[in-house]
Amino acid sequence: MLFNSIEFLFFFPLVVWVYFSLSHQTRWIWLLLASCYFYMVWNPPYILLLLFSSSIDYLAALKMGQTADKTKKRKYLLLSILSNLGILFTFKYFNFFTDNLKLLTSSLGLQASFPTLKLILPLGISFYTFQALSYAIDVYRDKLKPERNYFKFALYILFFPQLVAGPIERSTHLLPQFYKKTLFDEARVISGLRLMLWGLFQKLVIADNLSAFVQAVYGKPTAYAAPAFILATYFFAFQIYCDFAGYSNIAIGSARVLGFDLMKNFDRPYFATSVTDFWRRWHISLSTWFKDYLYIPLGGNRVSIPRWSFNILAVFIISGLWHGASWTFIIWGALHGLYMVAENILKPAWNRLFSALKIDTRSFPFTAAKVFLVFNLVCFAWIFFRANSLQDAGFIAQNLLNFHNWSLPEFGPEYFVLAISSIILMEAIQALQAYPNLWRKFYLQPAWLRWGMYSAVLWIIFLFGEFSKRQFIYFVF
């Protein structure tokens, strides 16, 4: 089920109403049933795959909890990791792997045939796999006691607000919340609804409107040159941000209405002043996952500079592959890895240079210049993320400064007015988030003014939103 569908408009109030009508002891059962239904609307049989993989994680964790023997524990952890990654590999990477093997063997002049699987990629598989893995690893590390109730564990994996596109929750954060008694708290419910409304604005008004222009350019790049590529790439930067942050806000908001706290997934990423800073603000639940379960076990930054650079590159390349089984995603990840390595190596030299030149690095123009530079570096990497193929990405990157053709896809001036003004509005509101006192003042305003503002956002969504049931981009990851 999509958050931006009519079905969800009926589903969610019903879930909330029944949830708060039930006793505390039975609420989680209702949530589990609702979550199963939420997933089954997409493809009913695939719920079995989810239940199967979560059963293995549940049993492996139970066994880990029953023994103090590290070797045995490691075996159960391995069982959990292999089952999760095995399913992920089969559904998501098998064909990519065999396709590349085919290319490799044919380039070596060998004749070999490899099977191709015709499988539908389970919705949100990368998200719930990582969530399950974090649980198994945390139990292995004794950070968490294994959950004894299978159905509560299943709810941790299936919890509908974050099931298909995160935030990738940690078991230490989410599981205990299923035991807590939540009362109906009007302020919290309104705050959740407000976040959902903001998420819908980001998704329907900004992301889905921008996607038409982006698709027109990236769908046929040979027809265009630099002006179209630059505009489409900038638009895509906001499209993907609003799509994913919009989804995350609806997810966090709907969980909040039900009394659950999900982790923050975005923190105004395009205000980042360095690539490292960008990754502290973008898809926070994934980047912290990689940090905790891959980067630090690899040695993190407490190693030699070459090894540190290797760790960063490895994490980012795997992160690229996590997004999709394609070389474009791998290059996107590698680019970010290279940015970070370069940033880390050059940072001391830059600092010396700026202090020698007596440049105030805290001044507004300097900060703005850094934000602009980081934004453009991120946008360059987005080209590889968005392009339909490596050839297309190469073509766009090569022609990024080729101004021989000024043609743009045919969109009326009102389209650009709407697109650009909605981006400015969003960024302005986000810039104001840096001033919490201002928001506190807003919440103290009379009810008619606050509810009037909510109505205004609703009306903007109704009048300018694009409602063609576009999937969230991250659903396919």
Add this chain to the structure above:
Amino acid sequence: MTKQFALKLGAFISINLIVLLAALYLSSFYVQRKPYKNSQTDSNLLIMPQRSAVDLVILGTSHGRNFARKGNHERVERILGQRVLNLSVGGGGGIIPGKIALDTFYENHNTTPKIVYFIDSFVFYSRMWNEENDRFAQREPFSLSFLNRLVQYQVDPNVIRNYCREKLNYKWLTGKPDTDRIMRKTVTPDEVSRKRQLEDTLYVDKESAFAFQRYAAKLEELVAEAQIHHSNVIFVRPPTLYGKERGENRLLLLLEQLKQKYGVEVYDYSKSMLSYDRFYQAYEDPVHLNTNGVIYFTERYLKPILKNEKP
């Protein structure tokens, strides 16, 4: 959930709904005051009479709508010597949009002895031309009865949303009656060569027998409804430069069955104006007649049919 919160939320939703309804009615009232004629708009509700008896109703897709557009409506009325109401739905109006148009016609206590239905094969094969066709509803002014009808026919929620939203669109509000009085454009050989492209657009979901049966049943409901209101349905397959349509055998069989069961008349003129050299001046594109074509077809085929003469 506290009652107080439920009340607040209820009040918030109600106030917004009331404001929305008021805005929709106001904008519709404003547009309905403009003097639209059948030949000047593709909207059916803007020109729908009340308690009127018309000699002929035309239904169908854009193939039928071209018999009204740009002054063609007055030409057709003049040639036939009859009062005509063209309720065809341009933009691929399928069986369901056609049924909704006819329902509204009867609901307004109108009568007609004859209905000419320009029938196409492609409309039986996709929700896109039926439940998901949002273009026909967007043109209509807001009314709760029309909204209720859309809900009854289980159209896609997007159709309902776009129906409402369009009423607040600047372009809809400032639209004017079309004053262009002739369709001059003639088809080019290049356009004729793009048959495959056109078919891919029209048959987006391929030719599923299941979908056909579903919309065939709706068409039968339409015929039965017309009979209840003492209207005879005359099915006419419109001429095109391509002649044969995909899935036409299934359509012809259905029309034959309706003929046996309800006594409807069926005329297949799909291949009557095939030659490009002879008829290119009668088409605006390979499948739509222009003003020349409408005049020719009305004189040569439609008039004799309605007079029960052999064309």
